[in-house]
Amino acid sequence: MGKGFFNVPVAINEPVKSYALGSPEREAVAKAYKTMFNSKTEVPMYINGKAIKTGNTRTMSPPHDHQHIVGEYHLAEQSHVDEAISTALEARKSWSQLPWEQRAGIFLKAAELIAGPYRAKINAATMIAQSKTVHQAEIDAACELIDFLRFNVQFMTDIYHEQPESTSDAWNRLEYRPLEGFTYAVTPFNFTAIAANLPACMAMMGNVVVWKPSDSQIFSAKVIMDVFKEAGVPDGVINVVFGDPVMITNTVMASPDFSGLHFTGSTFIFKELWKQIGNNIHNYKTYPRIVGETGGKDFIIAHKSANAKQVATSISRGAFEFQGQKCSAASRAYVPSNLWPEVKASVVEDVKSFKMGSPEDMGNFITAVIHEGSFDKLAKYLDAAKSDADAEIIVGGGYDKSKGYFIEPTVIVTSNPKYTTMCTELFGPVITIYVYDENAYTETLKLVDQTSEYALTGAILSTDRYAIQEATNILQNAAGNFYINDKPTGAVVGQQPFGGARASGTNDKAGSALNLLRWVSPRMIKETFVTPTDYRYPFLGE
Ligand code: NAD
Secondary structure (H helix, E strand, C coil), X not given: CCCCCCCCCCCCCCCCCCCCCCCHHHHHXXXXXXXXXXXXXXXXXXXXXXXECCCCEEEECCCCCCCCCCEEEECCCHHHHHHHHHHHHHHHHHHCCCCHHHHHHHHHHHHHHHXXXXXXXXXXXXXXXXXXXXXXXXXXXXXXXXXXXXHHHHHHHHHHHCCCCCECCEEEEEEEEECCCEEEEECCCCCHHHHHHHHHHHHHCCCCXXXXXXXXXXXXXXXXXXXXXXXXXXXXXXXXXXXXXXXXXXXXXXXXXXEEEEEECCHHHHHHHHHHHHHCHHHCCCCCEEEEECCCCEEEEECCCCCHHHHHHHHHHHHHHHHHCCCCCEEEEEEECXXXXXXXXXXXXXHHHCCECCCCCCCCCECCCCCHHHXXXXXXXXXXXXXXXXXXXXXXXXXXXXXXXXXXXXEEEECCCCCHHHHCCCCCCEEEEEEECCCCHHHHHHHHHHHCCEECEEEEECCCHHHHHHHHHHCXXXXXXXXXXXXXXXXXXXXXXXXXXECCECCCCECCHHHHHCCEEEEEEEEECCCCCCXXXXXXXX
C-alpha cells in the first residue's frame, strides 16, 4: 500500500447481451466470426512477453467443421518451459513488490477491454474454437470472464482488509505475500473464462505464472493473451506454453521453485498431478498449494410434489446447453413415477425441437462436441445403450462426424440406478433418467448420494418444504453447489461461488475470496513501540 486506502469500483455482474435479430452485438460477432473463420491465425507461445515461434506447429480446426483450418500454434521444447520458469522467477522480483492498486488497475482494464473492444472477438473465437453458441460464448468468454476479473479485485481488497487486533503498545499487521517461487495454471477446453481466470487470479495476488492451456482452446487463449498484453500485464508475469502436457508438467514440477498448481480439468489427470507433486515433495523449497476443480456426475432429483413442466425444463436446459460439456451439466435424473409420463412427453418434445449445427447459424441450440476423442467415446456409450437390456434411448442416440463432431442430444432411461451412464462422467449431450417409485423418496435420496464418486452440483425440485429439507440433509455432501427448484448449472461469479468436493475437486470456490486465499502466504508482522530493557517480569520481584 502506497499513499492511501483506495476503494476499488464496486463489482457488478456484466449484463448478458441478447444477440437478438437486428441487434448491434449480433452483427459485430457475426462479422468477427467470418473474419476469424476465413483467415489463418498463427499462435505463438508468450514467454517474457515475447512471441515465441518454434516452427514445430499443430493446426487448429473448429469442432463443427474439422477439415477447415483456422490457423496453427507453436509447440514447446523443454528448453522453452525452462525459460518460462526462469523468466517468471525474474519477473517476480518486481511484480511481487508492486503495490496492489497497480495490479488491480491492470486487471480492471482487462475487464473493460473484454466488455468493449474485445467482446466480439473473444466471443467469436470461443464459438470457433469450442463450438459454443453465441449465447454460451457471451455468458462464458465475455460475462463470466469480466466478472472474474472485477470481483476478484474486490475480493483481493477484502482479503487485504482482514487484519488482526492491535494494542496501544504493539501494532499487528498481516501482509498477504504472494507465494515464494512460481505457480502453474493448467486449464480445460470448455470455458474461456476459466482458462483466463486460473492464471489471472494468481497473478492478481502478486504471483508469477506458467500457463498451459488445453490444445482445444488455444484459438481463444490467443485473444486472452492479447487482452493481458494490452491491459499491461508486465513481461514474464504470465508465460504461456503449448504442447506435450506430460513434458511440460514434468519440467514444471521438477523445479524446486514450483509453489502452486491451479488446475481445472478431469479427475484422473488431477489425481496424477497431485501424486507427482507428492513424489517430488522433498525437492521443493515450499509446500506447493494444490487447487483443482474436476469432474462431475451432476444430478436432478424431483419429488412427487414437483411441477412436471419445471422438472422437464430443468432437464432440457441443465443437460444439453453447450452439448453437456459443462462440469455442472445435469447427467443423471431421478423422476418419481407419478410425474414421469408428463416429464417424459415434455423432455422428448423439447429435445426434438433443438436445432443442431454450426454456431454461425445462431438458430442452432446444439453444436458439436469438442474433438474426435470425445465423439468416439460418446458414440460407444450410445451404442451400448442401444443393446443393453436395462437401458432404453427415448430420444436421440444418433451421431455423425463426417463434417463436425455432432452427437444428437440423447435421453437414456434405465431400470438400473447403477447403470454405467448413471455413474460415469460422459461430458456430452446425454442424460440418463431413473424413474423411481414415488413413495420411495428417502431411499432414492440415499441412492443419489451413493451412486457416484463426484460431488459437484445437484438440484432438488419440490413444492413440499419437508421434502426440500430432507434432500438438503441427506445430500449434504453430494454437491458443492446445490440448487433448490432450479437446474444445477449457470453459477454466476459473486453470487454462487463454484466448486465441488469428493472426487470433484478441492472445493476452493472459483469466483470467491476463498480461492484467492490459496495464492497468498500471510506474514504476521508485530511491531512493539517501547521495547523492554529488563528481562525480569514483575512476578520475579522479591
Ligand atoms: P482434461 O483433463 O483432458 O484437460 C485439462 C488440462 O489438463 C488440459 O490443459 C490438458 O492439456 C491437461 N492435461 C492432460 N493430460 C495431462 C497430463 N498427463 N499432465 C498434465 N496435464 C495434462 O480436461 P478437459 O477435457 O479439457 O476438460 C473437461 C473436464 O474438466 C471434465 O472432467 C470437467 O468436468 C472438468 N471441468 C471441471 C470444472 C469445475 O469447476 N469443476 C470446470 C470445467 C471443467
